[in-house]
Amino acid sequence: MDIPIHVxxxxxxxxxxxxxxxxxxVCSKFKSIVSDYSxxxxxxxxxxxxxxxLSDRHRITCIDSSQNLNPIHSSDHGSSSSCMAMRLQxxxxxxxxxxxxxxxxxxxxxxxxQPSSSKFVSFHIHKRMNLINSSNGLLCLRGSNPxxxxxxxxCNPLLxxxxxxxxxxxxxxxxxxxxxxxxxxxxxxxxxLQLVSKSNKLVAELYQSPPHSGGVKTWSVxxxxxxxxxxxxxxxxxxxxxxxxxxxxGAISELIYSFDxxxxxxxxxxxxxxxxxxxxxxxxxxxxxxxxxGCLCLCYVVEGKRxxxxxxxxxxVKESWRMAFSIDIKSYCGWSxxxxxxxxxxxxxxxxWLMADSISQSSSQxxxxxxxxxxxxxxxxxxxxxxxxxxIPQVLSYVSIKxxxxxxxxxxxxQKLSSAQNYALGFNLFVLENFR
Amino acid sequence: MAQEASSSTxxxxxxxxxGDGEIFEIEASAAKQMKTVQRLxxxxxxxxxxxxxxxxxxxxxxxxxxxxxDITGEIxxxxxxxxxxxxxxxxxxxxxxxxxxxxxxxxxxxLSQNIADRLESKSVEYVRKYFGVENDFTPEEESKLRxxxxxxxxxxxxDE
Numbered sequence: 019m020d021i022p023i024h025v026x027x028x029x030x031x032x033x034x035x036x037x038x039x040x041x042x043x044v045c046s047k048f049k050s051i052v053s054d055y056s057x058x059x060x061x062x063x064x065x066x067x068x069x070x071x072l073s074d075r076h077r078i079t080c081i082d083s084s085q086n087l088n089p090i091h092s093s094d095h096g097s098s099s100s101c102m103a104m105r106l107q108x109x110x111x112x113x114x115x116x117x118x119x120x121x122x123x124x125x126x127x128x129x130x131x132q133p134s135s136s137k138f139v140s141f142h143i144h145k146r147m148n149l150i151n152s153s154n155g156l157l158c159l160r161g162s163n164p165x166x167x168x169x170x171x172x173c174n175p176l177l178x179x180x181x182x183x184x185x186x187x188x189x190x191x192x193x194x195x196x197x198x199x200x201x202x203x204x205x206x207x208x209x210x211l212q213l214v215s216k217s218n219k220l221v222a223e224l225y226q227s228p229p230h231s232g233g234v235k236t237w238s239v240x241x242x243x244x245x246x247x248x249x250x251x252x253x254x255x256x257x258x259x260x261x262x263x264x265x266x267x268g269a270i271s272e273l274i275y276s277f278d279x280x281x282x283x284x285x286x287x288x289x290x291x292x293x294x295x296x297x298x299x300x301x302x303x304x305x306x307x308x309x310x311x312g313c314l315c316l317c318y319v320v321e322g323k324r325x326x327x328x329x330x331x332x333x334x335v336k337e338s339w340r341m342a343f344s345i346d347i348k349s350y351c352g353w354s355x356x357x358x359x360x361x362x363x364x365x366x367x368x369x370x371w372l373m374a375d376s377i378s379q380s381s382s383q384x385x386x387x388x389x390x391x392x393x394x395x396x397x398x399x400x401x402x403x404x405x406x407x408x409x410i411p412q413v414l415s416y417v418s419i420k421x422x423x424x425x426x427x428x429x430x431x432x433q434k435l436s437s438a439q440n441y442a443l444g445f446n447l448f449v450l451e452n453f454r
Numbered sequence: 455m456a457q458e459a460s461s462s463t464x465x466x467x468x469x470x471x472x473g474d475g476e477i478f479e480i481e482a483s484a485a486k487q488m489k490t491v492q493r494l495x496x497x498x499x500x501x502x503x504x505x506x507x508x509x510x511x512x513x514x515x516x517x518x519x520x521x522x523x524d525i526t527g528e529i530x531x532x533x534x535x536x537x538x539x540x541x542x543x544x545x546x547x548x549x550x551x552x553x554x555x556x557x558x559x560x561x562x563x564x565l566s567q568n569i570a571d572r573l574e575s576k577s578v579e580y581v582r583k584y585f586g587v588e589n590d591f592t593p594e595e596e597s598k599l600r601x602x603x604x605x606x607x608x609x610x611x612x613d614e
Contacts, residue, residue, distance in 0.1 A: 020586050021547075025554055025566075032570035039606040043578050043599045045587045 027051060031061055034082055035176055035414035036139075058417055062155050062203055066366045069385075070175050070412040075146040075162055078435075080139045080175045080414055141178040141435035147171070149408040150210075151198050153257035155415030156422065158199035158210060168194065170210050170225070172201075172423070176414045178435040181425070184236050186223055188214055195220065196248035196264050198256040200279045205229070206424045209279050211240075211262055213248055220247060224282065228426045236429065244284050246272045254317075255308035255363050255411055259333050263287065263307045263314060270299060274307060274316070287314065290328050290339035309411075310342060310364045317361045323347055327361075327370070327390075342368070343390035359386075363411030373409065385409060468495065469503040476511040477503060484521040489557035506556070513552040520561050529560075538568050543584060546572065 021029075030041065030051060038061070041048045051057055069081045143159075150158040150170070159180075161169035168186040173179065197212040210225040222240040246268025253264040262277045274287040293299060305318040314330040316339075325345040332338035362371040362385075370388045374397075385398040385407075415422065420432060466482040470491065482500065485491045494504045506514070520537065523529050538546060550565040573581055582589060589596065 021551065022554075025551075026585065028562075029566045029569050029573075032567050034574060036606050037574050039603050040578060041581075042603065043591075043596065044581050044589075046590050047587060048581075049599075 023047070023051075027057060031057070031064060035065070035416040036082065038416040039177075052416070053421075059203055062413060062415070065155075065413045067363065067411045068414050069363075069371065070149070070152065070157060070410055071385075072147060072149045072159075072408045074406050075148070076143045078141050078143060078147075078173070078175050080412070082414060139176055139178075141175070141437055143180065143435055149410050151253075151256050152410055152412040153199055153201040153208070154203050155413050155417070156199075156201045156208065156419070157410075157412060160197065168197075168212060170197075170199075172199075172208065172419060174415055174417075174419050174422075175412065176416065177418055178437065179419045180433045180435055181419050181423070182431045182433070183210065183225060184429050186210075186212055186225065187237050187239075188216070188221070188223065195250070196253070198253065198262040198264070198277075200257045200260060200262055201423070202260065202279070203422065206422060208423060211277050213243070215247070220245065222277075222284075228424055228429070240282060240284075242284060244268070244272060244275055244286070246275065248275070249305070251360065252306045253308065254306050254361055258309050258312075258314055265305050265307055270294075270296070273299070273305070287330075287334065288336035290316070291336060304360070306361060308361060308363060311366070311368055315342065315364070319347070345388070362409050365411070371409070371411065373407075466500065468500055470509075470514065471503045471505050472509055472511045472514050473507045474510050476514075478511075478514050478518060480518050480521070481525065483525050484518065487521050487524060487558055487560065488517075489559075491556060508555045509552045513549050516549060517552060517556065517558065517561060521558070524560060534564055538565075543569075543572055547584070 030038065030048075033041070038052055041052045043049075071079045071081065073079065146162040147159040148162050150160055152158070155174075157173040157175050159171045159173055161171070163169075166185075167188070170183040170186065172181040172183065193215050195213045195215050197210065199208060199210045201208040207227045207229060209227070212223050214221045214223065220243045222243045223237050224240050225237050244266070246266035249265045249267055252266075253262075256262045256264060260279045262279065264275055266272055266275050270289055270293055272286050273289050273293070276285050276287050277283070278285060301321050302318045303322070305316065308315055308317065310327065310329050314333060316328045316330070317325070319325050323346070325347055327342045327344070328339050329342045330339050359372050359374045362373055364370055365387075368390060370390070372386050372388065374384055374386045387396045387398055388394070389396075419425070425432065467479045468482055468485045468491070470478050470480060472478070485495060491504060491506070498504065509517075516537075520529075523533060541549070546565060546569055550562070550569060553561040553565055573584065576584075591599065
């Protein structure tokens with residue numbers, strides 16, 4: 019072989035997840051590289067962020083976003099992104115004057131499709147689910163059944179694997195305020211936190227997956243829970259730095275809360291300094307936290323006019339909050355923020371994905387990407403029945419759950435999902451047949 | 455294709471000699487980006503022609519072209535796309551190995567990404583040939599591996 023191993027390692031780290039799956043079959047050297055633990059850790063820390071879509075609560079689709087969804091490589095690319103994009107006046111942080119509301123509508127006709135290059139994978143799940151969040155290559159789902167206990171599942175949506183978790187002690191859907199999961203690839207363990215409202219008090223229940231050395235732990239109750247109640251839908255990407263984050267309805271000092279997955283303790287995160295008083299906060303709506311380029315970020319709408327995204331460049335340091343970008347809402351006609359247009363996540367380049375009401379079809383949602391650099395919004399057509407979709411950002415993992423996580427037979431069962439036929443229009447989903 | 459040392463420039467130029475005996479000039483600031491070259495300069499002095507046994511006259515001009523642009527801060531996505539546009543997969547590999555030998559980090563990162571992009575949807579057989587590896591699985595092992603991951607083999611480009 020004329021390429022030294024460490025160099026081969028470097029090339030392989032840049033391959034997309036699906037190609038890495040194929041690498042197992044090249045030769046034993048390749049197989050040992052992709053199976054190597056430190057290769058996997060490096061891969062997960064550098065892999066680009068893709069999207070997972072749960073449609074109609076039971077069909078889960080991975081969309082590898084490396085090329086297709088990046089709006090910077092826009093215009094004539096034969097990408098499968100969609101029909102209409104709007105260009106904003108290039109954004110500046112100065113207040114834009116109302117005369118600069120020039121909007122150009124760019125129509126992209128459906129170009130000749132690229133040869134299908136394995137970027138989309140779809141599976142059926144046999145029960146109705148909700149997406150919770152993703153963390154370091156794995157996805158957490160919750161069975162959607164208002165009358166029973168909470169059943170959580172861990173999923174690898176690229177390989178179609180689903181792991182059952184023993185049910186949580188409480189919470190039919192209506193009492194659930196917040197739930198999130200964090201996965202630590204170094205220790206191969208994960209934790210699921212759920213905050214439940216019981217008799218008007220907040221109760222925290224935590225699931226910890228078995229440690230390597232034995233000991234069977236399932237759900238436990240965490241004490242010292244903050245009293246401030248989590249705001250619904252306030253965390254589009256909660257997992258960062260071994261902690262989970264959300265927004266509460268409490269005082270400014272408690273607006274952003276976190277749960278440290280190493281110490282199992284709650285802690286508040288300081289808000290940006292310009293959050294001075296309750297009056298300022300009362301003019302803000304749609305506040306949510308997530309992750310932007312590896313930093314905690316805060317998104318919200320000011321006075322119904324301006325959407326802002328702030329990034330906490332140094333985790334936990336109040337002074338390090340910096341405005342990443344803002345959008346003057348009036349210059350994107352028809353866009354009303356808050357519930358209708360929620361951020362879903364940011365890709366590796368810092369472009370924002372959001373859910374929006376479809377312009378062409380009412381009561382239907384669509385996925386939109388926004389590039390802060392160019393000010394371009396791009397409507398991403400994901401086809402099929404678009405009226406009931408949940409979307410989250412995800413790093414795709416080519417590694418099976420059984421190698422990523424320590425599994426205990428008594429607690430967990432690993433299932434294989436059946437592949438889904440793609441009848442969706444307009445998007446380059448490819449069909450899986452005879453999977454396994 | 456020896457190039458003439460330009461006496462009009464004020465910055466220092468270094469002479470490099472390829473494995474097949476040709477001499478090229480680069481600016482000292484470009485040489486700094488190639489750690490192997492810099493180490494040789496530190497050992498041998500900058501007045502001597504630096505021998506590069508493993509780099510040849512086909513690749514070195516291209517590498518020099520890249521770093522000329524790098525010094526002036528003009529490397530853009532468009533430039534990089536142009537740079538590799540007319541190279542076939544094997545030519546990129548040779549250039550890449552030269553960048554590795556020269557310890558030229560920026561070019562190395564760029565070319566390794568380009569190779570990964572080119573190989574992304576190629577078949578397993580193509581990848582084996584490209585890296586010069588043998589299929590050392592038994593037929594049973596290989597068919598088991600493929601079967602377990604059959605879905606990932608769809609949508610692969612036909613080998614050229």
